[in-house]
Amino acid sequence: MLNALCHVHDDSSPLFLMFHGYGNDEHEMIRVIEAVGRHDPMSYISFRAPFEREYMGGYSWYPHGCGPEARRRLADESIGGIRRLLDSPICRNRPTVCIGFSQGGYMSLRMVLAEPTMFDAAILMSPSFVGGLSDDERERLMHSRTRFLLCYGEDDTTIPRADQCRLRECLQRTGRLTYRDYPQTAHAIVSPEIQDIREFIQEMVTHAD
Template structure:
């Protein structure tokens, strides 16, 4: 497995100790999440620290990447997420990252990836922002078994049909059972990202725009 990323690490943690660990959606690349976090920080007078990862499978001819093959089974999807999660956990096990608040951010496939990483590495992340995540295959998940103290923010558009409604309901139920979930729905939004979503993420992570 090859795991690559684009990184920006601001050294003055007294100004901002957050570290965003980010996973893009199917067919996109690491720059997708950089655009998202730059929008979250716009107007704050600060720069975000982040690791934004590139999907482990590149799409031939069309560009972009993905984290697990379309249509793959639950076991394969989980294996792919576990391999990435283990690598990221090893990377974060460094004195360089120890004093930082670590926040996962993922869109679609990347949202599911973020959820699986929290599930398998429950003591690493302070928060996880799941934007329009797939939750296929998690129907039997007992949310009470998701250990740790990670807070979740779950975001969907009211017109998102890329993620079936049953999968969205599964996400709400499973994460709600942790007792650590905040969720938002955006009227008229498809499988996309909206300005209101950016504002809600900013509030969730405790950033104030000036």
């Protein structure tokens, strides 16, 4: 079972399932979502990845350098435990959003693939995308109801440009993609991105109403 920090309000506000990036922990995405919400209370469950980095600290969803099949398998093993939460009362009668940075962005995408009809939105911040999608996964994306926000820095060399383009093309085919990129930005989170996330969430909530 994954460790997580949970802060959920008993109302109909969006619930964010949050996945941090490589070498970080569950506090990373809490900082992000609090910046997005500014002074508004945000409901979230922020998960800690299962693999601890030796010597350097922090955690990862899959070890650095592992291949596409291992990434899928390890990500889906973590998701298996999370999926049990989706039947709980806190996930009912409210918009539910996956959000993550880097490896956590990949995890958010895998969550949508695991539960194509569950999530109102997925916010993918500089996600990894090694190995692409199978034909079955592409079909699941097409039949999902999830709206996507995909963000990359224009100078991001951590995620290969070809992988960025492949993911963008996959999500564009759904007709539910909002894409943003940020000049003079590497593999990082920047203030304009926070503003774009804020506006995307506001639009999602308005659309849901």
